[in-house]
Amino acid sequence: MKLSTKGRYGVRAMFDLVLHQGDGPIPLRSIAERQDISEHYLEQLIAVLRKAGIVNSVRGAHGGYLLAKDPQEITIGDIIRSLEGPIAPADCVSDELKDECGNSPDCVVKMIWKKVKDSIDEVLDSITLEDLRQEAINAQQKGNRHGYMYHI
Amino acid sequence: MKLSTKGRYGVRAMFDLVLHQGDGPIPLRSIAERQDISEHYLEQLIAVLRKAGIVNSVRGAHGGYLLAKDPQEITIGDIIRSLEGPIAPADCVSDELKDECGNSPDCVVKMIWKKVKDSIDEVLDSITLEDLRQEAINAQQKGNRHGYMYHI
């Protein structure tokens, strides 16, 4: 039940982007350096986020990436689902994947996975990039220099 | 964010056990056959559950496995954490694993993982084997023959 680096790196990269909002296109290299992530690997991840409509890219010199929407319209769930696929502890409660089990709506065990899935979705969909930005600002104003550190 | 077969098989095996409570020790083979799980593989999983104090074993002919506690005292969280380790989307919010990040209590990204972890734990710890047994009985009484099917 651990997220892969895709989801974790992706969230950190988007957090980095929202903190640098307004500075024009942010080059991938600078995100990768600040977050200590392999540049080429992050490139693959951000390509997915671009295709999902979460970031826009600007090519050429002085190019980079920008959030494609307002930060309050991008949820952590959007980011993670783009990169990791549907959040589901078992395939039988995944929106996309078909499960091979009988798919009885009353399966007792399936109800467990459904509850877990719903609770994760609820948390992830309730947090936006704007929320993160605000929290980072608050932590910083409290004098906590590490408040906006970029952790795994 | 998918559970491995360890956690999923483990829950199904324990669900199987609680449904056959009172029938004396249940041989692993019969659980494996009903649940369509490799017997030798399930053996490894149930060994973990035995060491965690969730099941007891009876050796020799007519031996098998029994729940070690009352079903209302065994939560799905107990089963899954035994088999999969701590439930945490990232190591920095795992109880057992040390994380290499700065471990700032105010890390904005870490707060996300913490919320996810707490919400999963809350769901899994709120469901006991007795709950599953009751739901299986209810589904059966409603005439739903598949109500207690053993899904992934």
Added chain:
DNA sequence: TACAATACCAAGAAGAAAACTCGGGATTAA
């Protein structure tokens, strides 16, 4: 006492998935 049915144990094998790495091509501001 023999034997069949069980639990218990350790090692390894095959495959899949994760986590990168590499080498280039296309675009654009200066």
Added chain:
DNA sequence: TTAATCCCGAGTTTTCTTCTTGGTATTGTA
């Protein structure tokens, strides 16, 4: 024209999952 950037596809390494193999130990029963 050049340097900085995005874009793309393929390959590699490592780790993890999932399951298999081949046993040994224990115990009820005929």
